[in-house]
Amino acid sequence: MDLFIFDMQFNRIGIIDTYVDAEFVSKYHDHSQLILTVDASKTNADLLLTEDLRIITKSTDIHRGYVINVAEYRDEEQLEIIIIAKSLSVMTSWRIIEGQQRYTGNVEDVLKNFVKANAIQPFNASRIIPDLVLGLNEVININVDEAFSNKDLDVALWEMCAKYDISYEILMNHDAKKYVFSTFMGIDRSTEQSINSNVIFAKAFDNVIMQSYVDDKSNYRSTAYVAGEGEADNRTVIKVNDGISGFNRREIFIDARDLQSTYKDDNEEEITLTPLEYQTLLNERGQTRLSEYQRIRTFESDIDLYSQFIFNEHYFLGDKVTNRNDELGVVTHSRVMTAKEIYDREGYHLSLEFGTSIPTLLDKIKRGAK
Structure with a gap:
């Protein structure tokens, strides 16, 4: 598979047909990423080591681009250029x-x-x-x-x-x-429905080489106290999922003072919310933050590339599929949250993550800073 290089004006300015490896990590709830290693030839340096923004695409999919964020030249055992590029969705971070x-x-x-x-x-x-x-x-x-x-x-x-x-x-x-x-939104291809053809991953179907399972409730929170505008006893505080009790109740405090009942919109017009509208906003903020503290239940599988189900043909990023581990007696119906595709001199390798995305250390730091 070749890689095409474009400038920001959609002009194709080069092709990379030889590389050490290219790792595409597609994510359903985050920016996708490409990590590319190439020989540090003058041609590659002219294409990749530039002040201008460059976009990399697969020759087989020129609609999904990756903007080069980091370009590093290494002179170690051999001369190499390491590229880290984010999917075009990264524009929204600007x-x-x-x-x-x-x-x-x-x-x-x-x-x-x-x-x-x-x-x-x-x-x-x-x-x-x-x-x-x-x-x-x-x-x-x-x-x-x-x-x-x-x-x-x-x-x-x-x-x-x-x-x-x-x-x-x-x-x-x-x-x-x-x-x-x-x-x-991904399509439901699990055995919970009968409209779409089913996609099932299990060793019994000879389509999984390796499988690991994580069930992590350490950061799970069920109930939120959301505090909005006001001071001391006059501060507006609502409870989200207050009906949960006992061992299942795990509480979190959310500071939502940035949400005000009176504010100016993007047209500089003053907007005043009713008390009910303001409480609805606080409830939505609580629901949003609670979605970051889910129970993490994830299958990670190395997929047999010669199985009956082919990625990006029979199922796609975000699709809901069925995973089975007969040794554990666990069955989940969950989305393809991450797809890691590696192209190197040995060929092609695919690893998938199903279920709740496992937060990275950086994700946890960002969450703690909110």
């Missing part, structure tokens, strides 16, 4: 949600309204991300009411995605020369 903003309605429209207000048609024209447009909806019928204040745009978007079990990506439309912000 903007913040300016001031307090609130949108209600279909979840796809709400995500896109935050992007539109802060990166496509912001009040300040200098905040526009060039050539970024909104794609068509996938008809995900979920209605939401969400508000954020002075928050990284991508962090807010991924929080909503985790909460409503959806995802987003930015794709390259080469004909129109546009970057298209798109939302999607």
Whole structure:
């Protein structure tokens, strides 16, 4: 598989047909990533070691691009260039949600309204991300009411995605020369339904080489105390999931003072929420934060590439599939949360993570800082 190199104006400026290895890590609830190692030839250096932004795509999929974030030259046992590139969704990390903003309605429209207000048609024209447009909806019928204040745009978007079990990506439309912000939800291919053909992974089906299972409840929280505006006894505090009791109740305090009942929207118009509307916003904030403290229940599997199910043909990132481990007596029906594809001189290798995404150390640090 060759790799194509584009500039930000959609011009293809080079091809890499020989590399040490290329690791594509696709994620359902986070930016995907490419780690590429190539020989440090002059051609590769001219393509990759530049001040200008560069985009890398697979020759087999030129719509999904990876923006080079880090380029490192190494002179050790051999001369190499190491590239770390993030999926085009990383563009949303280049903007913040300016001031307090609130949108209600279909979840796809709400995500896109935050992007539109802060990166496509912001009040300040200098905040526009060039050539970024909104794609068509996938008809995900979920209605939401969400508000954020002075928050990284991508962090807010991924929080909503985790909460409503959806995802987003930015794709390259080469004909129109546009970057298209798109939302999607994986298809249910598990044995819990009979509409779509089933995808089942188990050693009994000879399609799993290695399988590990994690069930981690250490950071699980069930009930949130959400504190909004006001001081001392006059501070507005609501409880989310207050009906849970006993050993199943695990509490967390959430400071939501950034949400105010009176604020100026992105058009500088003053908005005043009713007490019920404000409490609804606080409840949504609590639900969003609780989604970050789920029980982690994950299968990680090395997939037999010659099995009956082929990734990106019979199932895709975000699809819900069935995993079985007969030795443990465990069956889960969960989404493909991470797909790690490695191309190297030995061939192609695929590893999948199903279920709740396992937080990295950086994820835990960020969560603790909120």
